Amino acid sequence: MSESKDFLRTIVEEDLKSGKYKEVHTRFPPEPNGFPHIGHAKSICINFGIADDYHGRCNLRMDDTNPTTEDTKYVEALKDAVEWLGFDWGANVHFTSDYFPKLYAYAVELIKMGKAYVDSLSEDEIREYRGTVTQAGKRSQYAQRSVEENLNLFERMKNGEFKEGEHVLRAKIDMSAANMKMRDPLLYRIRHAHHYRAGNAWHVYPMYDFAHCLSDYIEGITHSICTLEFENNRDIYDWVLDTLGLTLERPYQHEFARLGINYTVMSKRKLLELVEKGLVSGWDDPRMPTIAGYRRRGYTPESILNFCDQIGIAKANSMVDVAQLEFTIRDDLNTKVPRVMCVLDPLKVTIENYEGSEEIEAPYYPHDVPKEGSRKIPFSKEIYIDRDDFMENPPTDYFRLTLDQPVRLRHAYIISCKEVIKDAKGHITEIIATYHPDSKSGSDTSGIKVKSAIQWVDAHEAKRVEVRLYDRLFKDEAPEGLEDINPDSLKVIKNALVEPAVITDKPDERFQFEREGYFYADPIDYTDAAPVFNKIVGLKDSWGKKKEAVKPALKPQVKKVQIEGEVIPMNVSEQALFNTYTGEFGLNSEVANTLARDKRLSDFYEEALSH
Ligand code: ATP
Ligand code: MG
Numbered sequence: 001m002s003e004s005k006d007f008l009r010t011i012v013e014e015d016l017k018s019g020k021y022k023e024v025h026t027r028f029p030p031e032p033n034g035f036p037h038i039g040h041a042k043s044i045c046i047n048f049g050i051a052d053d054y055h056g057r058c059n060l061r062m063d064d065t066n067p068t069t070e071d072t073k074y075v076e077a078l079k080d081a082v083e084w085l086g087f088d089w090g091a092n093v094h095f096t097s098d099y100f101p102k103l104y105a106y107a108v109e110l111i112k113m114g115k116a117y118v119d120s121l122s123e124d125e126i127r128e129y130r131g132t133v134t135q136a137g138k139r140s141q142y143a144q145r146s147v148e149e150n151l152n153l154f155e156r157m158k159n160g161e162f163k164e165g166e167h168v169l170r171a172k173i174d175m176s177a178a179n180m181k182m183r184d185p186l187l188y189r190i191r192h193a194h195h196y197r198a199g200n201a202w203h204v205y206p207m208y209d210f211a212h213c214l215s216d217y218i219e220g221i222t223h224s225i226c227t228l229e230f231e232n233n234r235d236i237y238d239w240v241l242d243t244l245g246l247t248l249e250r251p252y253q254h255e256f257a258r259l260g261i262n263y264t265v266m267s268k269r270k271l272l273e274l275v276e277k278g279l280v281s282g283w284d285d286p287r288m289p290t291i292a293g294y295r296r297r298g299y300t301p302e303s304i305l306n307f308c309d310q311i312g313i314a315k316a317n318s319m320v321d322v323a324q325l326e327f328t329i330r331d332d333l334n335t336k337v338p339r340v341m342c343v344l345d346p347l348k349v350t351i352e353n354y355e356g357s358e359e360i361e362a363p364y365y366p367h368d369v370p371k372e373g374s375r376k377i378p379f380s381k382e383i384y385i386d387r388d389d390f391m392e393n394p395p396t397d398y399f400r401l402t403l404d405q406p407v408r409l410r411h412a413y414i415i416s417c418k419e420v421i422k423d424a425k426g427h428i429t430e431i432i433a434t435y436h437p438d439s440k441s442g443s444d445t446s447g448i449k450v451k452s453a454i455q456w457v458d459a460h461e462a463k464r465v466e467v468r469l470y471d472r473l474f475k476d477e478a479p480e481g482l483e484d485i486n487p488d489s490l491k492v493i494k495n496a497l498v499e500p501a502v503i504t505d506k507p508d509e510r511f512q513f514e515r516e517g518y519f520y521a522d523p524i525d526y527t528d529a530a531p532v533f534n535k536i537v538g539l540k541d542s543w544g545k546k547k548e549a550v551k552p553a554l555k556p557q558v559k560k561v562q563i564e565g566e567v568i569p570m571n572v573s574e575q576a577l578f579n580t581y582t583g584e585f586g587l588n589s590e591v592a593n594t595l596a597r598d599k600r601l602s603d604f605y606e607e608a609l610s611h
Contacts, residue, residue, distance in 0.1 A: 006313040008046065008254060012054055012223060021222040021249065024056030027094075028082065029063040029212070032074035032196075034268030035283040035290040036081045038304070038325070042259045045308035047225055048087035059219055060089035064097045065211050067195035067202075077283065081291040085301050096206075096215050097197045103206050103214055104158065106244055107169060107187060111150045115243055116187060117143050118153040119170045126168075129175075130183050136176030137183045143172060157190055160203035164190045169204070173239060178586050181232045182239070185209050213237040216251040224251045227258040228317060231588040255589075257317045263472045264289045264322060265479050279485060280473070284524075286534050287473040287489050297470065298510055298520025298536035300336075303329040316593040322472065326537050333510060333518045333536070338364035338373065341410060341455040342498045342513035342533075344467060346384035348459065349431045351415060354381045357458075360441075362411035375501040379412055382459035384497055389454040390431060392420060399451035401431075408453040410514060414439035414446060455514050462497040465531040467519070469493065496533075503531060510536065570596060577602055 005013070012024050026047040030036060036044075051058035060082055064070045075093070082089060110116035119142045121129065131137030145153075157167055169188035177183055187210040194200055213236075216224045224237070234253045241250050260266060265274075266289060274280050274288070283290055286297035294304065307328040311320050359376040389400045389407070401407040406416040419432040439446035469491040476484035502511060505528070509521045517539050522532040570578060574596045581592035595602045 008225060008256060008313055009050060011254060012050055016054060024051060024054045025220055025222045026051050026225060027059040027061050027219060027221050029061045030078050031063045032071060032078060033069040034074060034272050035077045035292050037266050037289045039259045039266050041085065041291055041304050042308050044082055044085055044087060045305060046313060057090060059094050061094040061096065061215065064095055065205050067191055067193040067205060070196050072196055077292060084295060085304060094219060095197060096211050097195060099215055099218055100198060100202055102218060103211055106214055109244060111154060112147055114147060116169055116171050117145055118150050118167050120167050123165060139175045158204045160192060162190055164192060166190065179232055179235050182235050185236050209233055209236045210240060213240050217241060217246050221251040224253045226253060226255055228255045231255050257314045260319045261322050262319055262477045263474050273482060287470050296523060297534050299329050300332050303332040315589060323541050329537050335369045337510045337512050339512040339514050340499055340502050341457055342496055342516060343384045343386050343455060343457050344493055344496045344516065345387040346497050347387040347390060349383050349385055349433050351381050351433050351435045352418065353434045360412055377411060377499050378458040378461035380458055380460060383456045384459055384462065385454055385456045400454055406448055406450050408450045409456045410453045411441050414448050414450055457497045457499050461500050463500060463503050465496050465498050465533055467493040467496040467533050469535045
């Protein structure tokens with residue numbers, strides 16, 4: 001458990017201490033209409049994490065009430081994600097669709113109590129009748145229907161006797177309620193669609209507000225944790241359970257702020273669009289913010305768990321810097337994975353005065369990493385270095401190989417450049433170098449000073465590999481849509497060279513390619529004949545600088561209220577406004593938070609109110 005307790009754990013602890021519940025029972029309730037993303041990871045960590053911390057249980061429930069968008073492949077992806085993150089949902093996965101008969105029976109009960117009615121207004125009329133924030137709504141004339149008529153119509157709706165949109169079932173609550181959600185919310189609608197599990201058995205499907213609270217109740221959930229946008233739905237949640245008299249050990253809803261990350265879109269609808277338009281290779285494309293994408297890219301479950309822990313749980317929505325996620329994976333791999341050499345853009349170097357060959361023993365880990373292990377690196381007269389590590393006309397701060405500046409070959413000798421060979425177009429094709437026999441790493445007596453050590457591979461023993469370099473999928477800090485996509489988010493290098501130790505038949509292998517970053521053997525495309533490596537993350541945050549250069553001048557900036565996982569507390573006057581907005585004005589805390597923290601917005605809001 002993390003050291004400081006968040007507000008949800010505080011609530012759970014109090015409820016256990018007061019004896020309200022004997023055991024905490026949470027649930028993670030995704031709709032199987034897409035692959036889970038990093039926002040879901042946060043929800044998974046909260047729900048399963050709380051159950052683990054307090055020796056309770058957490059259900060995995062498919063919230064599958066919308067037949068047109070759901071699919072078994074998404075159910076499988078959700079199970080994979082929860083399992084990969086290391087959580088256990090117990091004996092079986094739960095499905096809201098399994099409760100359709102029970103939910104229907106509860107709806108019939110509400111009708112019998114005079115608390116629900118079949119409405120036959122059109123969709124537009126329903127919207128119109130609802131009223132506005134400042135104006136009460138008006139109740140439909142169909143609300144007068146007798147219980148018998150409602151029962152009859154609802155049954156015929158179920159049996160498929162009506163067209164979609166012809167009727168809906170609504171709760172009879174209060175058409176002038178301040179909370180607009182309470183103005184006779186819809187409970188059921190007609191859908192003539194095949195459901196991936198329930199088949200064609202149903203022609204009515206329950207709405208979220210009706211299905212969710214009852215599914216929680218049926219499963220014995222104690223704490224129903226959801227994101228802030230459901231704050232106003234809480235009144236319906238309570239109304240349904242209380243009206244049906246399901247009050248014994250009943251669940252209560254608690255909201256937390258959803259995770260947003262800059263340079264990232266995080267809605268399944270938008271992610272589906274990326275997949276369907278072929279802008280990525282699939283839901284598990286390593287650039288996708290899906291758990292399957294991170295997994296294929298080479299992120300570890302530990303890094304995702306650490307990230308979710310570090311960003312904390314807040315009551316106010318905020319934007320987390322993607323650099324923070326990148327930091328957690330770098331931090332996790334830093335001491336775990338072996339360091340080896342890869343040359344991404346090979347330039348041949350012939351060492352004129354070297355004859356024969358040798359194998360150089362080199363450690364996988366630097367001295368300060370408490371891990372052991374080494375490999376033998378072949379060395380001979382012909383090697384490759386990276387094209388970037390040589391310059392003919394270097395700037396003054398260039399520390400690598402030049403015509404008159406020697407450089408160390410990592411783990412091996414110091415070399416000096418003797419001659420540069422070019423093709424007819426003036427393109428460098430080869431370097432002729434000399435090596436210093438008494439400069440070998442670990443037993444250097446040459447006295448030669450070098451300013452850096454570069455990676456290299458032996459020309460005869462190196463293996464050709466494909467390397468996929470990923471950059472952020474969106475170039476905009478707050479991407480609005482697919483037009484903000486980064487056209488350079490994938491760069492494929494077909495002819496990179498690695499030292500032989502990098503070729504392994506162990507699955508799930510990660511390496512640090514020295515000076516380049518962390519890499520992962522692609523779990524799908526890697527074969528012995530054609531190895532493929534994904535770049536997980538660079539060695540340091542290189543985007544900060546790049547960002548300055550390409551930042552579009554006119555785009556609005558995201559207001560970051562959360563930096564490094566800490567929500568900046570409101571100042572006294574902001575807090576006072578927040579209290580007024582949530583208390584007196586009855587705004588939900590998400591909206592109140594946005595208004596209170598922005599002086600211009602709150603001034604505008606109050607001016608508008610005064611008119
Ligand atoms: P999306 O908008 O991406 O489609 P959703 O909320 O519709 O997400 P669900 O499948 O309904 O997706 O969500 C399952 C659970 O995950 C819900 O409890 C939801 O609140 C939570 N969740 C979804 N997105 C986030 C997020 N960005 N941060 C935290 N929790 C999230
Ligand atoms: Mg949803």
